[in-house]
Amino acid sequence: MAITVMDLTVRYKELLAVDSISFSVAQGEIFGIIGPNGAGKTSTIECLEGLRKATSGEIRVLGIDPTQRRELYQHIGVQLQEASYPPSIKVEELCQLFSSFYSKPLAYQGLLDRFELGDKKRARIEDLSGGQRQKVSIILALLGDPQILFLDELTTGLDPQSRKDMWQMIKSLRQEGKTIFMTTHYMEEAEYLCDRVCMMVEGKIAALGSVEDLVAQMGTGQTITFTTLDDVNELEQVPGVSRVEVNENSVQVIGHGQNFLKDLVVWLTNNQVNFDNLTSKKSNLEDVFLKFTGARMEELQ
Amino acid sequence: MRAFYAMLNTELKLTSRNFIYMFFNFVFPPMLLLLFGSMYGNQPDEFYGGFGAVDVLTPSYMPMIIAVAGLMGLPLQLAMYRHYKILKRYRASPIGAGTIMWPHFIINCLLCIVGIVLLITIGILVFDLRFMGDAFQFCVALLLSILAIFSLGFMIAAVAPNNRTATLVANLLYFPMLFLSGSTLPRELLPEALVTVSQVFPLTHSVTVLQGIWLGGSLGDYTLELAVLAGFTIICSAISVKMFRWE
Numbered sequence: 001m002a003i004t005v006m007d008l009t010v011r012y013k014e015l016l017a018v019d020s021i022s023f024s025v026a027q028g029e030i031f032g033i034i035g036p037n038g039a040g041k042t043s044t045i046e047c048l049e050g051l052r053k054a055t056s057g058e059i060r061v062l063g064i065d066p067t068q069r070r071e072l073y074q075h076i077g078v079q080l081q082e083a084s085y086p087p088s089i090k091v092e093e094l095c096q097l098f099s100s101f102y103s104k105p106l107a108y109q110g111l112l113d114r115f116e117l118g119d120k121k122r123a124r125i126e127d128l129s130g131g132q133r134q135k136v137s138i139i140l141a142l143l144g145d146p147q148i149l150f151l152d153e154l155t156t157g158l159d160p161q162s163r164k165d166m167w168q169m170i171k172s173l174r175q176e177g178k179t180i181f182m183t184t185h186y187m188e189e190a191e192y193l194c195d196r197v198c199m200m201v202e203g204k205i206a207a208l209g210s211v212e213d214l215v216a217q218m219g220t221g222q223t224i225t226f227t228t229l230d231d232v233n234e235l236e237q238v239p240g241v242s243r244v245e246v247n248e249n250s251v252q253v254i255g256h257g258q259n260f261l262k263d264l265v266v267w268l269t270n271n272q273v274n275f276d277n278l279t280s281k282k283s284n285l286e287d288v289f290l291k292f293t294g295a296r297m298e299e300l301q
Numbered sequence: 302m303r304a305f306y307a308m309l310n311t312e313l314k315l316t317s318r319n320f321i322y323m324f325f326n327f328v329f330p331p332m333l334l335l336l337f338g339s340m341y342g343n344q345p346d347e348f349y350g351g352f353g354a355v356d357v358l359t360p361s362y363m364p365m366i367i368a369v370a371g372l373m374g375l376p377l378q379l380a381m382y383r384h385y386k387i388l389k390r391y392r393a394s395p396i397g398a399g400t401i402m403w404p405h406f407i408i409n410c411l412l413c414i415v416g417i418v419l420l421i422t423i424g425i426l427v428f429d430l431r432f433m434g435d436a437f438q439f440c441v442a443l444l445l446s447i448l449a450i451f452s453l454g455f456m457i458a459a460v461a462p463n464n465r466t467a468t469l470v471a472n473l474l475y476f477p478m479l480f481l482s483g484s485t486l487p488r489e490l491l492p493e494a495l496v497t498v499s500q501v502f503p504l505t506h507s508v509t510v511l512q513g514i515w516l517g518g519s520l521g522d523y524t525l526e527l528a529v530l531a532g533f534t535i536i537c538s539a540i541s542v543k544m545f546r547w548e
Contacts, residue, residue, distance in 0.1 A: 049393060073395035083390040086311075086382070088318045093311055100307030101394045144395070 001060075002027045002148055002179040003048060008057035010043045010203075017043040019203035020057070025196075027147075030170065030180040032194035034187065034289075036300035039200040041183040042081055045152050048181065049078050062147060074102070077141030079134070081152040081183075085125045091136060092121040095143070102144040111139045115169070131162030138169065149173060151182040155189060167192055187297065191285045199289055201300065206292040214288045221256045221283030224264060226275040238267045243290070251275075254287060304396045309404040316408055325369045326416040330362045331423045333485070343428040348489075352516055355428040357487075359420060360515035364446060364507040365484045366416040370409040371450035372457070372475045378405055379458035380467035389548045406451065413447055433517035442514050442527070446507035449530040452537035453503060459541040478504040483512075503533045 003025040010018040018040040025031040033041045046052035048059060050066035050073075059065065064072050085094055095108035112118045115135040120128065128136065134154060141149055151170070155163040163186075170193055174180055184190055190197050191211050199206040207214055215221070227249050235244050240257030241264075253264065261280050268275050290296055316322060334355065343353035350357075382388045391401045424430030432439075454471070461467035479485055481495055482504035488496055499505045506526035513523055520527065 051389065051393060069392070070395045070397065073393065078393045080386065080390055080393060083386040083393075085390070086315050086387055088315060089311070093314065097307050097311045098394065100304045101396050 001025065002029075002062060003031075003181065004058075004060045005044075005048070006058040008044065008047060008059060009055045010040070010047060010052065011055040016203055018047075018054075021200075021203075021205050023198055023205065023208060025179060025181060027179055028174065028177055029195040030174050030182065030193050031196050031198070032181075032190045033183045033198045033200055034185065034190045034285075035183075035200035035206075036185060036297055038202075039300075040203040041185075041200055042152055044200070045150055045181065045183050049076070049150055051080075074144065075146055076148045076150060077144055077146035078150040079137040079141050079152060079154055081156070083137070085136075087126060089125050090121070091117065091123055091125060091128070094125065094136065094140065095121075098140045098143050104145070105143045106145050108139065108143060111142055115139055129162075131158050131165070134158065134162070134166065135169075142173075146178070148179045148181060151180065153183055153185070155184070155186065163189070185297065187284070187286045187289065197285065199292060201293045207288060211285055214285065215283055217288070221254070221287055222260055222280055223252060223254050223283065223287060224261060224278065224280045225250065225252045226268075226278040227251070228268075228273055228275045230273040230275075232268075232273060234271075235264075235267070238264050254283075254290070256283075305400045305403070308396075308400055309407065312404045312408050316412070322369075322374050322412065325373070326366060326412045327419055329369075330366050330416060330420050333362060334358060334420060334424060335427065338424075338428045343430070350516075353428075353431070355424055356431050356433075356516065357512065359424045359430055360511040361484050361508050362420060363417050363443065363511055364450070364482065364504045365479060366420070367413050367447055367450045367507065368475055368478060368484070368504055370413045370416075371447065371454040372478075373454075373471055374412065375405060375409045375451060375454040376458040376461075376467055376471050379455070380461055380464050383458075383546070383548060384464035386548060392547050406455075409451065410447060417443070432515060434514040435519065438520045439511070439514045441520060442507075442510045442523075445527060445530045445534070446503075446511065449503045449507065449533040449537075452534045452541065455541040456537040456544075459545040474502075478502045481505070483508040503530055506530055 001024045005024065006022050007020045008018055008022070009016070009020050021044070033044060035041050043052060047054045048061055048066055050069040053067070061072060062075050064075070066072050091112070095112070099105040099108055109118070112121060115138065117132060117135055117139070120132065125133065125136065155166050158166065167189070170180060182193070194211065196208065196210050197214065198208045228251060229249055232244070232246065232251055235241065235251070235253060238255070240255040240260040241253055242256065243254040245252040257263070286297070293300070337358055338355045341354035343355040345351050345353055388401060421430065453474070457467055457470050457474070461470055481491065481499040482502050483499070484504060488499065491499070506529045510523045510526045510530070514520065
């Protein structure tokens with residue numbers, strides 16, 4: 001196992017940020033923690049990185065206790081949420097500086113080229129775009145040729161194109177054999193990237209498993225949406241319905257069962273509801289989150 | 302060691318890009334000396350206890366240079382590095398705490414020394430500045446002044462909960478010290494009450510010692526002042542080490 005965590009608890013005075021969680025991460029997998037702000041994602045990842053002291057519990061990262069910070073960092077690389085760099089420093093100067101931290105650093109020129117920053121070497125860090133700055137963060141994390149890469153909300157605040165670029169990068173790093181431990185609050189990011197997903201809410205693990213397994217646990221779940229001006233208050237009578245949301249004239253129904261779609265349409269027809277724009281899609285991670293936490297991610301932000 | 306030199310080298314480059322620090326360490330003190338030197342000259346004068354004005358003013362400007370580096374430069378840099386999580390980013394690497402912290406101390410020390418040498422050079426070239434003391438003893442007093450003021454600066458960075466508080470506290474200490482310590486205004490011009498108040502500032506004692514030894518005194522004449530400076534060094538360093546947080 002690349003990482004094992006046993007009964008990790010982090011308490012800040014009155015606040016219980018992480019409440020006795022346990023999990024392990026295999027070598028070579030992309031493991032993601034997903035959850036709303038304040039769920040305990042960053043507290044957890046920072047304990048693994050040796051930057052925060054656990055109140056209790058046992059952590060091993062590549063067999064190392066993370067409080068042995070200097071030994072740990074010979075083998076891991078991190079991108080921190082919201083970390084920045086000294087003002088007016090140039091990209092190349094940062095790369096040289098961080099290279100000096102490791103006994104056998106990778107050549108930064110190769111990394112700059114790979115991340116399409118070869119022509120930005122002399123640019124000051126504050127003159128880069130958000131996406132370029134995040135690429136620099138990854139380059140610095142990779143300089144020591146780490147076995148595990150920790151990414152804390154890597155794509156938060158990036159535009160959609162930069163986010164897609166990052167996703168490709170992360171996939172290609174995994175293909176090179178790196179283990180990736182990441183946090184995110186984007187469902188589609190976890191769904192696309194992670195081999196296994198750990199859902200955290202209020203310091204606890206709400207669900208943990210591969211995306212397919214988690215979705216399969218939902219049964220043959222479906223989300224059906226349509227528009228109508230008519231009254232649908234009694235929609236919950238339809239067999240298999242687990243949740244109905246009405247937003248002005250748009251209705252969303254979540255449920256499961258083999259005949260769910262057919263039963264719903266029959267009910268609408270029998271009750272003379274005029275509906276339009278009906279779509280149906282299979283359950284995804286978003287619905288899993290809803291099922292395990294009873295709320296949507298946005299509602300918890 | 303390689304990481305340490307790389308850090309020192311990087312911080313040195315960054316400091317040289319910071320116009321404000323360069324101005325207040327290298328340009329402003331000689332400007333003051335040129336201004337007041339050209340007004341009062343360097344002829345022996347009753348008001349200056351029979352010494353030339355420039356001979357008296359030059360050593361009194363040195364604590365001002367130390368205060369710019371130690372009380373503004375050092376704590377504000379560290380507080381800013383902590384605020385923007387730059388210190389935290391360095392912690393997330395295999396380097397030790399000393400590699401992160403010492404370069405800041407060394408570079409600000411270097412700024413002080415270069416600023417002081419520059420001031421002396423201009424004094425000699427323009428006003429025939431005279432040095433009447435013992436060079437070794439003067440260097441000891443200078444070093445102790447640097448340690449005392451830098452420890453106070455480090456304590457501000459360690460104790461202040463955030464960037465804004467650090468800036469506020471540094472300013473609240475720096476400006477009164479500048480005007481009450483005798484560094485920029487002769488203490489003889491201040492009312493009695495303010496002279497008494499000024500005794501709480503380490504800068505005041507630094508001015509007394511440096512001026513005294515420069516004009517021919519010896520370390521033995523200033524045991525009280527030296528003890529105060531040593532006390533500031535020990536107490537402030539101890540508090541800093543105990544209270545310092547990386548984020």
